[in-house]
Amino acid sequence: MKTLISKEAPYFKANAVLNGKDIVNDFTIQQYKGKKYVILFFYPKDFTFVCPTEIYAFQNILPSFEKRNTQIVAVSTDTEYSHWTWLQMPKKNGGIHGVTYPIVSDINKTISYNYGVLSGFWNCDCNNNSVKIEGKGELVAYRGLFLIDKKGIIRHILINDLPLGRNVKESIRMIDALQTFEKKGEVCPANWNIGEKTMKANHEGIIDYLSS
Known part of the structure; x- marks a missing residue:
């Protein structure tokens, strides 16, 4: 498919x-x-x-x-x-x-x-x-x-x-994740919710946790 x-x-x-x-x-x-x-x-x-x-x-x-x-x-x-x-x-x-x-x-x-x-x-x-x-x-x-x-x-x-x-509220979480990524270029880990830490890869390819 x-x-x-x-x-x-x-x-x-x-x-x-x-x-x-x-x-x-x-x-x-x-x-x-x-x-x-x-x-x-x-x-x-x-x-x-x-x-x-x-x-x-x-x-x-x-x-x-x-x-x-x-x-x-x-x-x-x-x-x-x-x-x-x-x-x-x-x-x-x-x-x-x-x-x-x-x-x-x-x-x-x-x-x-x-x-x-x-x-x-x-x-x-x-x-x-x-x-x-x-x-x-x-x-x-x-x-x-x-x-x-x-x-x-x-x-x-x-x-x-x-x-x-x-689960309708999951739609809200996914919109928040997408809009956060678009705004900051930072990705959202499992179970992430708005206001929590996001993630970003540094130059060595290591994932850093950042404050949202």
Whole structure:
């Protein structure tokens, strides 16, 4: 499997719901290039159980992302109308009312496929000059997450299987690590958090711990 790390984030233009209510048909993350970092995360389905816990987890700490000049964008293979309906439902009824960041429709499965998070696969049966294409397994998105820098380059990837909810706060730590590296040219060791010591190689190739 080829990795997208250090490569330009695959382009897409798709239908999406903005601000929890506005449907648009030309949403693209390229609008943030040169301006903001992006956390692009995929989830399997609307109207499910684990997915709203993740969606609200991002919303609950949205100010922390905004403080770091980072835009949150969600994607699933549902339609924009499914997203919109779910966004109108109160949380107590299983909805995600109150979520304000963009939620993108990947109804054609192409975004999930290009980012390497589409579960299942297509099977092509070619026989007697005819072609039969069918899906094997459920063609929904795994719980993928991509940290994209202001140049549009993917710097961090996390992909969970469908039953495994992700740790949203880890996204904050990774943004802090990336921004610290960009600012100081110093790298961040295991379990590093903002304010802790960073690392830098000296002329002899020895790693020194520095005060952040």
